Amino acid sequence: MAQDESLRDLYDGCYRRLVAQLYAICGNLGEAEDAVQEAFVRAVEKPRRFAQVDNPEAWLRTVALNVVRRRFRRLTRYRGLLRTAAASTPADAVPGLSPDHVTLVAALRQLPLEQREAITLHHIVDLPVREVALQLGVPEGTVKARLARGRARLAPLVREFAEDVEEVDHV
Structure with missing residues (x-):
């Protein structure tokens, strides 16, 4: 029991x-x-x-x-x-989530799975690189590379959304 x-x-x-x-x-x-x-x-x-x-x-x-x-x-x-x-x-069809969360998930969907996993575990779950490496079964250097590449690919995607929101607000 x-x-x-x-x-x-x-x-x-x-x-x-x-x-x-x-x-x-x-x-x-x-x-x-x-x-x-x-x-x-x-x-x-x-x-x-x-x-x-x-x-x-x-x-x-x-x-x-x-x-x-x-x-x-x-x-x-x-x-x-x-x-x-x-x-x-579509990501925006998910009820009960903030627009920021839906936007982040939509941007993350455009990344390769390995980069998505690393970014989510490190930045959303807030695990240190060492723990992410253990969770994924890869060396720490691989996690760092995935994080760097993922952030580089994610930045313009999130920036694009922010610009779209500003345009809608000004219309």
Whole structure:
């Protein structure tokens, strides 16, 4: 019973935070929710193994990231087989999120997955580079390179949006 209660407390404490983090990476709220739920299911399926984890939230994030990555690879293969670009759900169709958050996610969607992961974990989750490297299973230098490249690609995208908003405000 105590183990069930602690997992329930963990769910209550970090589910929304994990969904927001994964949403910033994958750009799809439903996909983010599914990935985090899958991570919790795996924790429930293997309670002894999960009980030995030092940082349960980091473990859940890692599992959810792996779920997103696997689905991303499958979708990429599927799209390649069909030779068509599937239209994504527009970011502004997500209810209850601030325009800034929706804009950031829309800009992040235009980055390669590796850069999105690094930027989200470092700047949104607020993990140090060392921890991001551990989460992603890559060297710290790789994380730093992904962050630098991602920020360079993200800056003009966010600037474009800011200019569009200013034009609308002046009309």
